[in-house]
Amino acid sequence: MSHLTNKLKEKAKKYLRRKARVNKNIKSQKPKNRLIINKSNLYISWQLIDIDWKVIALTNDKKAKGKTKTEKAFTAWEEFAKTLKTKKISQITFDRNWYLYHGRIKAFADGLRKWGIKL
Secondary structure, three states: HHHHHHHHHHHHHHHHHHHHHHHHHHHHHOOOOEEEEEEEOOOEEEEEEEOOOOOOEEOOOOOOOOOOOHHHHHHHHHHHHHHHHHHHOEEOOOOOOOOOOHHHHHHHHHHHHHHHHOO
């Protein structure tokens, strides 16, 4: 039973190390606009925050169409990109939190790049 708790401790250490590394890199850039991603087992949500920590735009993929979660994330970027264009935001800093850059996170980022937003 003790080896299970050791595995959980190792996972937690890796998680905290990854999160600290990502936050350190982002905060060192002092971004004007920061796109923060939160992910659950079913959905993924995004919020754009300015330098004063005020929410500029917020959306999720609950209403997006697609067969898989990755397809839903890829189609959900269109709505978010439209709101960014109406607010005249063309460059943002991509904060993936501690999530690895693959799957739904990568699909959303690729979609934003196709729309012409610099990450």
